[in-house]
Amino acid sequence: MKIVVSNNYKTPIYQQIKRQILRAILTSELLPGDTLPSIRALAKDLKVGVLTVNRAYTELEDEGYIENIQGKGCFVAEKSSDLIKQHLIDEATKKMEQAISEAKKAGNSAEQEIKKNIGVVFDSSYFVDEWNMSDVEKAFTCFYSAWDTKKYWSLLSKFRITKEKRVKELSKGMQMKLMLACAFSYDATLLILDEPTSGLDPVSRDELLEILSDYIEDGKHSVLFSTHITSDLEKIADYITYINLGELIFTGGKEEFIDGYRVVNGDKKSLEQELESKLIGLRTFATGYEALIKTEDLLYASQAENFIASIDDIVVFMSRQAEKDKGGYR
Known part of the structure; x- marks a missing residue:
């Protein structure tokens, strides 16, 4: 990690130091447990006062990103990975709020663009029972310009759904996979699922959770789902919002x-x-x-x-x- 500071910037020196260290943590250039330069060593290297570096380190420690262990030095905190996840969610929330605000200003056209990035999967199929897999694709290509035909058929093959099958011939688990394949084929960045594993056998539930885990692995996609099956949450959830009798009990x-x-x-x-x-x-x-x-x-x-x-x-x-x-x- 290389830190560069300048008196030509309006930003105070300690904030320049803090932001560069924070950026290195958020981008995984610095990992939990990594050692940071001592306050005196960094101050000497940057030719700034010890108190300036100390202020940057103190704020990072107060926010939970680093920890100062007496007699050993400063390290990236082990809990920093949780803070990074929260930071990414906060950033995504800000971007979503900004996008919604812009959509309201621009009108329905912008709103439609936002909806194209959202995939919705219900606990029951929303396809016509008589449709085969080609009919399903035709319906989606009318609405999604980013539709990827090659990806669609590749996903169906991966999910073991044949081209000739009709929707009504698919099990509930297979219908769920079909809805996911459609959402993945236009690269929805946010998936909203309503009781996705309800009524599925243990094998199908495990397969579905594995698919969702793969989907969010790149850090660019998110899943929001409601469920009464708590074992699903223990397997893949990063954050939980618990509502009991209409009262918000916990979110975090x-x-x-x-x-x-x-x-x-x-x-x-x-x-x-x-x-x-x-x-x-x-x-x-x-x-x-x-x-x-x-x-x-x-x-x-x-x-x-x-x-x-x-x-x-x-x-x-x-x-x-x-x-x-x-x-x-x-």
Whole structure:
């Protein structure tokens, strides 16, 4: 990594240093664990004050991109990869908002251009039952100028869908793959899926998740999907938005969501009022209890056993708590 600074720029020197280091992290020129030059060494190399470099490093550390380990030096933080993902999502969101704003100003023509970059896959087929695969292609080429015929047929071959097959002859899993093949063939950059794996057998579900993982691997494509099958989220999701009974409970990184809770169980005699107030979805038995608790509140459950919570655990216990709050089961 080479850093170049100049007093001819309006940007303060420390910001020039910070931006260049941040750019190197975001572009993977610097990877988690990589060593950064010491503050004094970099200040000497750039011929700037130590305090200037220190300010740049301090802001990067406060934002979570680097860490300063006493006696060892400065390193790219291990959690920086999560921050990079969030940064990319933020940038994509800004671009989408900008595109929508421009579309509103320009009218329907710009709106149509945006829609051409979006692929939608429902939990049931939107094709005419009698169509064969050539009929499906004809329908799409009318609307998408970027349609790639060669890619379409290549994907169908990969998904083992023959040209002569009619839509009604395809299984639900095959119909899902056909909708994905169409979206991929006009290079949709955003896929929106509604319960994509619902009703699929385990093999078809695994194949579909593998296809989606390959699709987003280049970092230029994104997938937004709703699901009640939490194991799908554990396999491929980077970010989760959890809504329970119409209330937004959480939105953020998957690991942050899982790390935020633990499952606890213990002797019913140790269930004091202060602890009970911290428990979520409490379920009691003749001699014991089981519940969800925020990781930050574990100190209140020092006498209980605690276990890592799965997404399924979190959803079940929170749903139980919501029902209890509304006067449902206890």
